[in-house]
Amino acid sequence: MNAPDKLYPDLRLDGIRACFPCFASAEWEGVRYLDNAATTQKPAQVIEAVRRSMAVGTAPIHRGLYPLAEQATFDYERARSTLASFIDARCAKEIVFCASATDAIGRVATGWAARIGAGDEICVTRMEHHSNLLPWQRLCRERRARLRFIEITSDGRLDLASARSCIGARTRLVALCHVSNVLGTLNPVPEVVAIAHQHGAHVLVDAAQSIAHLPVDVQQLGCDFLMFSGHKMYGPSGIGVLWGRRALLEAMEPALLGGGIVTSVGEHSAQWRDAPHRFEAGSPNLAGAAGLEAAARMLSAFAPGALYRHLGQLTEYLLDRLRRLAGVTLYGPTEPTERVGIASFQLAGIHPHDVAAACGDLRVCVRAGNHCCQLLHERLGEPGSVRASLGIYSTRDDVDALVSALDYARGQMQ
């Protein structure tokens, strides 16, 4: 996927902003969008892929016996193959299209539940988003299993010593984020996988926050399940990917039952199709898959690691500017190499809501609250924080605008 892409023949990082209509629109002229950990803007190529799918690519896939349906099926399955290459899956059959990373985690929790029993253990980390916590809480409650927490260090890194003491013979699953949506911490997934596999446990990686910034390679990570959302990687919302090792997917029950997932149906039972089809009941999101494919092709058009380096440099600049501001308390690792694209912080004496609202007055878009990480914020000792998060189109000017907006917030509120 690293050869020049005909969708993106002249793509350069320094010109990427021009691909995103939001920034050229009259409505949002001058907007400084720093809420990319929540969702990202969409480039023209993704918008066009969605439009094209709706305009000339609509037909019932896998079933229609006419050319329009065959073309739609071809396009959908090509999108699956593109996504497989994008994360280095062994084959396209390991890619399940679903609605989002949240949906994908729920499907594993539901479809995989049969193997969890009383006394078994699931390990999550203290920094998980609620979407990678609540399904395991419920599963453990229902199965009388035990939920354990891998702790974080005082500077917001995953505590590997805690991982070693949590993960043991009873562990069936370790569920962790690749990158924290609050701290920006890049977790040592291969190390955690090594510990888990040593004890025969499987590892699920929530890659929602890393997929747009890092080369995510499931072989290199060594995990067993991985998921991400389209809308956080410049693709459409309502589409995401669940990747699982083929043998695991084949052993997993579908969570959603409906058309297209069976080989035969009797009065009281049915035979499931092979993965991924057994997990895609109902008519799929064709336009979403087309848009997600266009987004993956955009990200693949850059040299390997180029995005990570670009984001890394900008993250360093962001952290540096914030550190120099009086009254800012930053969370997360101090080493820029241990974090990606996200800075959460407090501005002394001003409630995060007020900081974000004041920034909004100047069209600087940041997030305030607990970012769906209540347990992590309890650990940080504050109920909420302000979060600035970078994207492919972010610039030093955006960071400078944030710093000015924080000065303005202080002026307004104090």
Place this chain on the structure above:
Amino acid sequence: MTVFVPEARHASLNAMLLEHYKRPHNRRDLPLPSHLGEGNNPLCGDQVQVALVISNGDVCDVAFKGRGCSVCIASASLMTDCVRAMSVQDARALCARFRGWTEGEETIWTLPPVLEPLELVRAHPVRRRCVTLAWEALADALR
């Protein structure tokens, strides 16, 4: 329900809200409260405690304490101005109507003039919970 607030009015209401945030009314301890109530928003950690002195069916004194954003604190301050000297019955009715109003259900009810700065919340529905927290604490105290 999102309502449009003209820019000049927006600025003046916002200034009033900020004034109540920076110098809130009745943010103090009440030495001998007869009724206490609390509102919590675990999503942002905001908390408001309301203390009342109720005598002969009237709210004779009211005070609040707590932590919250500017909208939350300003709303608490305005609430205390509004319910002082009100009968318990009227205060309960006000709580219910105010809640309905923030949720867009009370379309014909107009805010008591003292609460006018809170009109802004209807232009920013995401901050609805910030504005209602003190009122939840008041309703809790009146329960």
